[in-house]
Amino acid sequence: MTQVAATTVLEVAALEVDYDGVRALQGVSLRAERGTITALVGANGAGKTTLLRAISGIVRPQSGSIVFCGRRIDRDQPHAIVRGGIAHVPEGRRVFATATVRDNLLLGAYVLRDPSERERRLEAALAMFPRLRERYEQRASTLSGGEAQMLAIARGTMSAPTVLMLDEPSLGIAPNLIATIYAGIRRIAESGTTVLLVEQNVRDALQLADRAYVLQTGRVVMEGKARDLLGDPLVQKAFLGL
């Protein structure tokens, strides 16, 4: 058996999605390779969140295709997509505020049936963000914004996903916690999980990612190695204020 250098885990092709009566995505194509971090950057309203929602089945595409591990998933129900191996940490964290940290994490492992596998995931999640261990029996509503984001990411890893999609993990987080959160994301990728990262914080995202796509009003306007995009004059002018 020959080893292929890069394996495409997720491939989106010519995706068109309407959102609130507006065409939010106009023929978007992208691919994510196994074990890498792919960043999706762009201004507010560029369609980044809509793309993630389409991949996880929350919104239905008008046309185009989404292929995950060689199988089309663009007509699947959201719960089937999670079961298949795509986890989505939504914008605004959306942790279950009245449930404890523990219950939030266990809900993340809802699709896992093997109790020992759950235990392993739980240990790994708590090792990634030790702060959550201190808050284990507290309701999620008592967490700070940064802690809630850690919980949302940890919850996303609980289903042992093949692909983890993160929507604006640094939004509204105290600067000293952003580094912790980014270190967690790097660790998730190093463990072999493919990460799809949506960010408005373009500089940090491009420094963390392997590849990146720049979205503008529903289209991919630029793509390439994250490092190259970081040095691109257009990107610097549009997003980095240089």
Next chain:
Amino acid sequence: MDVGPLPQLVVSGILTGLLFALISVGLTLIFGVMDVVNFAHGEFLMLAMYATFGATLIGINPILAVPVVAIVMFFLGAVVYRVLIRRLLAGPPSAVVFGTFGLLVFLQGAAQYLFTSDYRSIPNLPFQGTLHFGAVNLGEAQLVAGLGALLMTALVFAFVEYTEPGRALRALSEDRVAAQLMGIDVQGMNALAFGLGIACVGAAGALLMLTYQAYPRIGTEFALTAFVVVALGGFGSVQGALVGALLVGLVEVLGGFYISPALKMIPVYLLYLLVVLVRPQGLLGRR
């Protein structure tokens, strides 16, 4: 100090409240998980009462009939969800209102046609004795019905609070999209919640047969109170339904004694108006 009949009234109010609680927990569970106000809730109570009556006719012990009827009603609820409610949810919000109201009219009409409007009660009713605790006299049947309702409410509460599907139900009622992103199947969980809600009202109907008679329109009587309880306690809150039900039970019994049995619901609605004026979301409601 002579407190007169007060202890008697308080105990009686609590026992009544426990039955209201069971009916209301079912209503609030369905609302909390899928935002459906089940206008036909009382009709499921009525069906359960007839089912219990039928079960005793073929010789099943009325107490044994309670779990049997609750289980049958669970499956009936899940089927009604799959066949009717699921389709209503795909339509505009008013579809659910008119759909469940239509179900009320249909079930009441069907009962009228099939069972006539005669009052039916269990033959050879058990628990006809009276227990004396100091100044408090309690009908055995009333006590059994109240404790049965408490047990069933506790079971449902434990299910929602401490089991895996219960955790999923709570997640759904808090944030439907986030719950879907956890891999929770909304349709399956909605069917479970509807089944559970109907099992609650079913168990309450079976227990009510110990002290009440069945007739086609009895559901409306109890459902109206259950709606007040749920609005009072906070829509979607199981604990709220419990608190609201005990309050309503107490106020109803005390009002019935100190004012007039014919006017017993007036203090209940006054209390309801007062609470929703001050706290529109209900006592323990969110938002």
